[in-house]
Amino acid sequence: MKDDPAIDAIRKVRHEMSAAVGHDIRKLIALLRELQARHPERLISQPAPPLPPPADEAPSAEARSAAGA
Numbered sequence: 001m002k003d004d005p006a007i008d009a010i011r012k013v014r015h016e017m018s019a020a021v022g023h024d025i026r027k028l029i030a031l032l033r034e035l036q037a038r039h040p041e042r043l044i045s046q047p048a049p050p051l052p053p054p055a056d057e058a059p060s061a062e063a064r065s066a067a068g069a
Contacts, residue, residue, distance in 0.1 A: 021027035036043060 017031065018028055021031055
């Protein structure tokens, strides 16, 4: 597998951040959340996926079998 300098740089920074909090996952998550709050302009938002229909609007088993599902 070829080395990718961009991936290597990301892994280096990720390791440095983890080491800065003693490789404690809870502290790392807190640090990442703090950075997100401090720099919202750097975040990329994605639209939420569509929700499934409520159970009372879902097709019945009879309707599904009639449709061939």
